[in-house]
Amino acid sequence: LTSTSHSPVRLARSGFYYTGRNQECVCFSCGVHNSDWTGSSVTDIHTRLCSECRHLNGHDVTNIPIGSNNSSQSSHLLSESSKRKSSNKNAKQSVLENRNRGQNTTHTQCQAPNQNQRPSIPRSNHVREMLEPLGINFDRPKYPSYSVLATRISSYQQWPSYLTQTPRDLSIAGFFYVGYGDYVRCFFCGGGLRNWEPGDDAWVEHARWFQKCSFLLQNRGVDFVTLVQSVQNEQAETTLSENLPSSLDIEQLPAAVKVHEMGYSWETIKATYIQLNKPVSETVTVEELIDEILADKVTPPNPSEGNSQDIETNPQSPSPPADENEPSRTYTANSTANADLSNELKSLSLKDETEVLLDENRRLKEQRLCRICMEEDITIAFLPCGHLCCCAHCAPAMRKCPICRAFIKGTVKTYPA
Incomplete structure (x- = not known):
């Protein structure tokens, strides 16, 4: 396109890409072809050829504006552009503003400024409130x-x-x-x-x-x-509640002793004192205690109750089972030798099985160790890759997953089953 008067940036902003043949360009949205770029501007030519182009009217959500600094901001711009119309100039200005905000800001968002639209921070807070009960962490260290x-x-x-x-x-x-x-x-x-x-x-x-x-x-x-x-x-x-009477203080009060002599238990009297909510220094009369007990419909216990004891019969303990490995005296010498040989084979197989289990247990313990410090157990899962490779102490220092090298966007605490 060296002979045309229009720059490649203007052509690309209008939605055209070069086919490689002479001056022919194609719109990525409506698919219109054009080779004659003389006279009018690129936008006028595009409008004359296809006035219903979605990109030209600002309805195409698949376009990524020039100057986007990262994929996360671009993807957010795609979702936002489907909800409102915005000019290319405003979109480019929003991208440049987000580029200057810094890389440590959580939930950075790219969108065109609008006086009538609220900022999208409450939306991210709402998502955070939904994910916090699940144990998903998207925060970054302050230091x-x-x-x-x-x-x-x-x-x-x-x-x-x-x-x-x-x-x-x-x-x-x-x-x-x-x-x-x-x-x-x-x-x-x-x-x-x-x-x-x-x-x-x-x-x-x-x-x-x-x-x-x-x-x-x-x-x-x-x-x-x-x-x-x-x-x-x-x-x-x-x-x-420091001024409330203790159990020992209640048992020494004259009114409590009188009520106890009437047949009421200490538990009932103590519960009544707690309901009265009076300190030890304040005098409580017998009438007040009785009135409170009767108000709660508490009756004195029957002295005859609780004196009888249940007689439990202890079943005879079963006799220990006979040793199945003990050879009978009626066995012959050949059968005894065969039994000894069988026991030796069983002991050898048991030793081999024990060694296998110990090796497997050792390997499992090594797999659970943190890949960074090799001391603590792995407890943190990285998102979105889902790899388990770090403990809770080493995970905050990671920016990329040590296994797949993907950027870590969140973490989750895990527990072994």
């Missing part, structure tokens, strides 16, 4: 340089020696040392902790303050985080 466990451990060179928390325990929990005081930060969620006290556990504090961290959830699970949160709530409730 990827500390994704490797050894790198996090090496950051604790100036860690205060008086603290009981060790650098290895903190690093395993995902924290690296910031460099001053006792301030640490999670490499994945970016949460920071300080003012460590003796007895503080790194995993527990991680779950207490940053319960939505994906690294925490994949390593310890949702049950652990739920347990830590419930314990924290129970501690707050415990402070409210």
Whole structure:
């Protein structure tokens, strides 16, 4: 196309591709052919030849605009273009804007700007909310340089020696040392902790303050985080019930002793005190206890009940079975020799079978080891390839699958059956 006045970029933007014969070009959408490019513009020529072309009218969803920087943005543009009409100029401007956003942004999207259209961030949040209960993680570390466990451990060179928390325990929990005081930060969620006290556990504090961290959830699970949160709530409730009387205090109260002498059990009296919700310092009368018991329709137990004991008969233990391998005295010498030979053959076959099982068990254990550290078991599956090859500590440092070299777009915690 050296003799035509139109540039190849304009021809391609209008939907034409070169056939290799003279100046003949073909539209990829409507299939119209043209060899005469003199006079009008490319768009006018295309409109004159085929005014119903879907690409020309902006309805063709198979076109990839010039300047798309990655396949993920292009595929998203294809899905968005089927929902609205957009000019080529706006589409190209949107692609350039997405190129300048950075590569670490999660759920980057390519679309033409529109004043009347909401941003697509809520849609990605909705998808994330649907996938989080399934254990699928699409997050990326906030500090990827500390994704490797050894790198996090090496950051604790100036860690205060008086603290009981060790650098290895903190690093395993995902924290690296910031460099001053006792301030640490999670490499994945970016949460920071300080003012460590003796007895503080790194995993527990991680779950207490940053319960939505994906690294925490994949390593310890949702049950652990739920347990830590419930314990924290129970501690707050415990402070409210410290003034309630204990079981020993109730048994020493005069009113409780009087009611117990009437035939009511200590369990009933204690339950009644809990329902009254009164501290030990406040006097409770016998009438209040009786009224509360009668309101709950609790009757005193019958003294005759519970005194009889069931007589259980112990069945005679069966006699131990006779040893089947013990040869009978009636056997002849030949039969005894044959039995000994059979036992030797069985023992040899049993040894061989044991060795085979041990070798198989050893191979299975090696297959379950992480391909990176060769210490921990494999627990993380990469998406979309689905390969199992890394433990929970090594997986955050991977950008490509070590087996198929495909880019990792998500991870899932797996458990052996």
